[in-house]
Amino acid sequence: MGTYLITGATGGIGTAVAELLRERGHDLVLTARSPQRLGELAGRLRGGAHAPTQVINPEAVASSRRDASVTTIPLDLTEPLRIEASIAAAGLPPRLDGVVHAAGMVHLAPVADLEADEWIEHLSVNLVSAAELTRLLLPALRAAEGHIVFVNSTAGLRANPEWSAYAASKFGLRALADSLRAEEPSLRVTTVYPGRTATEMQRKVRAQEGHPYAEDDFAAPATVARVLVSTLELPRDAVVSDVTVRPN
Known part of the structure; x- marks a missing residue:
C-alpha cells in the first residue's frame, strides 16, 4: 500500500479523494487549515464505511487488511513561508507515493476592484503554496518514484470576466505542473481540470454571481475524485498528463 498527502482535505474534492484512497487501504496525510475539521475527517476515515475494503494492486489483498494510518497536519496556505516549519515538525515519512494538491480559494471581482x-x-493559496510544498516533498516523492496531482480548474484553461485573479493563479499552476514534469522524469505529474463541481466553494461562487446554488447542476466531487484516483491507478508504463472533467 502507498502513502498519499492531500491538501485541502476537508474540501469537497479533497475529502472525496481521501475517502477513495482510504477505501483502497492507503496511508493518508491530510492537510487543511482547520485542525478541528481535520480531526473530524480523520475520525470518520479511521472506521466505518471508509475502512479499507479494496486495493489498487489485487496481489496485495492480504496486506490491505491492516488498519491504514490517517495523519493530519494543519497548514495555512495563505502563508507559504511557514509551510517548511510545519512540515518539519510533522515528521513525514521518507517515502510518499503521491501528493494531491486539492486546496484552493476564489473571490470573483473585476480587475478594477x-x-x-x-x-x-x-x-x-492556489500557486505559491503548491510550489513550496512540492519542493519540500520532492525527496520523499523521488524515493518512491511518486505521482503529483494538481487539481486545477477549467479557469486554468480560459479566463472569463471577474475571474482574473483565480484564473491567473490556475494558469500559473498549469505552468508549474508542465515545468515539473520536464524536470523530474522519475515522477508522474497530472493536472486535473474540473469544471463546476458541487462543493462549498461553488456555493460561494454562485452567491457572488448572484445566482441560486443547485447541487444537481454540477459534477459531484466523488465523480471528479474517481477520475483523479484512476490516474493514480494507471500502470507505470504511462501517465495521464492532463484531464478535463466537466458536468454533463
Missing part, C-alpha cells in the same frame, strides 16, 4: 491583498491571497 481587485486590490493587491486579494491577488496575493489567490496566488499564495
Whole structure:
C-alpha cells in the first residue's frame, strides 16, 4: 500500500479523494487549515464505511487488511513561508507515493476592484503554496518514484470576466505542473481540470454571481475524485498528463 498527502482535505474534492484512497487501504496525510475539521475527517476515515475494503494492486489483498494510518497536519496556505516549519515538525515519512494538491480559494471581482491583498491571497493559496510544498516533498516523492496531482480548474484553461485573479493563479499552476514534469522524469505529474463541481466553494461562487446554488447542476466531487484516483491507478508504463472533467 502507498502513502498519499492531500491538501485541502476537508474540501469537497479533497475529502472525496481521501475517502477513495482510504477505501483502497492507503496511508493518508491530510492537510487543511482547520485542525478541528481535520480531526473530524480523520475520525470518520479511521472506521466505518471508509475502512479499507479494496486495493489498487489485487496481489496485495492480504496486506490491505491492516488498519491504514490517517495523519493530519494543519497548514495555512495563505502563508507559504511557514509551510517548511510545519512540515518539519510533522515528521513525514521518507517515502510518499503521491501528493494531491486539492486546496484552493476564489473571490470573483473585476480587475478594477481587485486590490493587491486579494491577488496575493489567490496566488499564495492556489500557486505559491503548491510550489513550496512540492519542493519540500520532492525527496520523499523521488524515493518512491511518486505521482503529483494538481487539481486545477477549467479557469486554468480560459479566463472569463471577474475571474482574473483565480484564473491567473490556475494558469500559473498549469505552468508549474508542465515545468515539473520536464524536470523530474522519475515522477508522474497530472493536472486535473474540473469544471463546476458541487462543493462549498461553488456555493460561494454562485452567491457572488448572484445566482441560486443547485447541487444537481454540477459534477459531484466523488465523480471528479474517481477520475483523479484512476490516474493514480494507471500502470507505470504511462501517465495521464492532463484531464478535463466537466458536468454533463
